[in-house]
Amino acid sequence: MAAFPWRQTCLAFCCLFQTLATLSSPQQQGTDQQHRTFRVENPDWTFSHLAVDSRNGNVYLGAVNQIFKLSPGLEVQASHQTGPEEDNRKCYPPRIVQPCGEPLTLTNNVNKLLLLDYRQERLLACGSVFQGICKLLRLDDLFKLGEPSHRKEHYLSGHNHSGSVVGVIVSHGDGQVTDRLFVATAVGGEPEYFPTISSRQLARDSEAEGMFAYVFHDEFVASMIKVPSDTFTVVPDFDIHYVYGFASGAFVYFLTLQPEMGRPGGAGLGGGAERVYTSKLVRLCKDDPAFNSYVEVPLGCASGGAEYRLLQAAHLAPAGTELAHALGVELGEHVLYAIFSQGRKRREGNGVQGSALCVFPLRQINTRIKERLQSCYRGEGTLDLAWLKVKDIPCSSALLTIYDNFCGLDMNAPLGVSEMVLGVPLMSEELDKMTSVIAYVYKNHSLAFVGTQRGQLKKLA
Numbered sequence: 309m310a311a312f313p314w315r316q317t318c319l320a321f322c323c324l325f326q327t328l329a330t331l332s333s334p335q336q337q338g339t340d341q342q343h344r345t346f347r348v349e350n351p352d353w354t355f356s357h358l359a360v361d362s363r364n365g366n367v368y369l370g371a372v373n374q375i376f377k378l379s380p381g382l383e384v385q386a387s388h389q390t391g392p393e394e395d396n397r398k399c400y401p402p403r404i405v406q407p408c409g410e411p412l413t414l415t416n417n418v419n420k421l422l423l424l425d426y427r428q429e430r431l432l433a434c435g436s437v438f439q440g441i442c443k444l445l446r447l448d449d450l451f452k453l454g455e456p457s458h459r460k461e462h463y464l465s466g467h468n469h470s471g472s473v474v475g476v477i478v479s480h481g482d483g484q485v486t487d488r489l490f491v492a493t494a495v496g497g498e499p500e501y502f503p504t505i506s507s508r509q510l511a512r513d514s515e516a517e518g519m520f521a522y523v524f525h526d527e528f529v530a531s532m533i534k535v536p537s538d539t540f541t542v543v544p545d546f547d548i549h550y551v552y553g554f555a556s557g558a559f560v561y562f563l564t565l566q567p568e569m570g571r572p573g574g575a576g577l578g579g580g581a582e583r584v585y586t587s588k589l590v591r592l593c594k595d596d597p598a599f600n601s602y603v604e605v606p607l608g609c610a611s612g613g614a615e616y617r618l619l620q621a622a623h624l625a626p627a628g629t630e631l632a633h634a635l636g637v638e639l640g641e642h643v644l645y646a647i648f649s650q651g652r653k654r655r656e657g658n659g660v661q662g663s664a665l666c667v668f669p670l671r672q673i674n675t676r677i678k679e680r681l682q683s684c685y686r687g688e689g690t691l692d693l694a695w696l697k698v699k700d701i702p703c704s705s706a707l708l709t710i711y712d713n714f715c716g717l718d719m720n721a722p723l724g725v726s727e728m729v730l731g732v733p734l735m736s737e738e739l740d741k742m743t744s745v746i747a748y749v750y751k752n753h754s755l756a757f758v759g760t761q762r763g764q765l766k767k768l769a
């Protein structure tokens with residue numbers, strides 16, 4: 309750790325981060341002329357997602373029942389109401405096909421996904437009502453271009469936790485191929501209804517019939533993965549919590565936190581308080597309609613004799629000169645910044661739990677995955693994906709060369725890597741839990757900003 313020439317600065321007061329963290333608290337305003345704040349008139353409209361247009365700095369906010377567009381100076385330029393709506397969580401759409409017999413009540417629409425679709429100049433905003441339908445809003449004025457809701461695939465996720473869905477848009481350069489939306493979600497006990505991860509058509513026409521249709525789907529193969537019902541007999545409250553998603557090179561990646569699978573009646577599966585969690589990175593090829601490229605690898609970090617295994621937040625950024633040098637990678641190579649809480653058991657509430665910021669060169673993770681693919685295709689070990697294959701399935705050997713961008717075959721897939729990839733710790737914090745991170749390169753220097761539970765912002769340079 310001492311090898312890193314990083315300075316840590318603590319800013320007691322800050323701009324966007326803290327503004328957003330304390331959106332609804334009655335704090336004094338204007339104590340510092342340099343910092344602008346934005347507050348909604350209704351304190352119940354807590355904000356859940358933020359997207360910034362990289363071309364002009366416009367800010368989009370997803371809140372309860374509202375989507376906002378703000379100028380770079382945080383002045384409201386447009387808003388779009390998304391709720392409340394007459395709904396019942398027990399109703400399964402499409403309602404045109406199966407009318408719902410449950411009583412409807414006015415239900416808040418919590419924003420669960422907010423993505424900029426640059427190519428079509430629109431915002432994809434998915435909410436919690438009606439089992440998670442999405443609106444496509446014009447970036448300019450938030451005018452509703454479409455709200456597909458007549459097919460089962462238009463319903464992305466069932467519950468109202470703002471942090472349960474992560475999406476990545478994959479654009480193909482030539483404009484001939486339809487863009488894709490990779491979407492990953494906690495299933496909230498409804499594995500039959502919602503795949504945990506899938507790739508969807510992102511049609512150019514916001515009202516197109518095929519919007520969000522699976523990229524591929526036939527009787528045997530589909531561009532999706534569902535949690536099998538067998539998994540729930542082993543871990544009744546099993547779910548995969550997606551924390552972050554991004555695209556890099558030929559791949560799409562998701563970072564997850566999930567209960568560790570054991571054997572039925574085995575250790576660690578007793579009461580919920582004893583549940584042991586593990587953090588994993590999921591990798592898929594951008595162009596893999598059959599999802600044969602699905603690979604999972606556990607991530608963790610250790611610092612000062614403590615293990616940090618519970619992923620809280622992550623951000624991908626290029627490495628600046630010094631960080632690249634310290635990690636042995638090239639300037640500008642992708643590095644994953646990740647915040648983990650200490651231990652392996654999740655603690656609810658605001659109790660103090662130590663946390664650490666760690667970095668992983670993406671190349672190192674890819675190398676580890678390639679080595680595991682190679683060993684599996686030599687017939688070594690098992691597929692090692694306990695939540696997906698409750699029975700151990702041995703790897704089958706096949707004579708083929710596994711190159712860097714190998715996308716799998718219909719054998720030896722999906723594959724889990726059992727050995728954990730350990731990050732390099734940059735800093736740890738015992739008194740105030742770190743909960744968010746963002747990083748970028750300024751004049752060849754890596755800069756990272758970390759937000760904490762108490763609303764502080766720390767800057768690492």
Ligand SMILES: *[C@@H]1O[C@H](CO)[C@@H](O)[C@H](O)[C@H]1NC(C)=O
Pocket residue numbers: 372415416417418468469
């Ligand atoms: C989410 O759903 C739960 C249970 O139905 C409810 O208690 C909670 O108020 C909802 N959250 C919002 C923001 O409406």
Ligand SMILES: *[C@@H]1O[C@H](CO)[C@@H](O)[C@H](O)[C@H]1NC(C)=O
Pocket residue numbers: 639751752
């Ligand atoms: C960043 O590093 C590159 C390669 O070492 C160098 O050519 C460039 O001038 C540097 N830029 C700045 C702003 O220091």
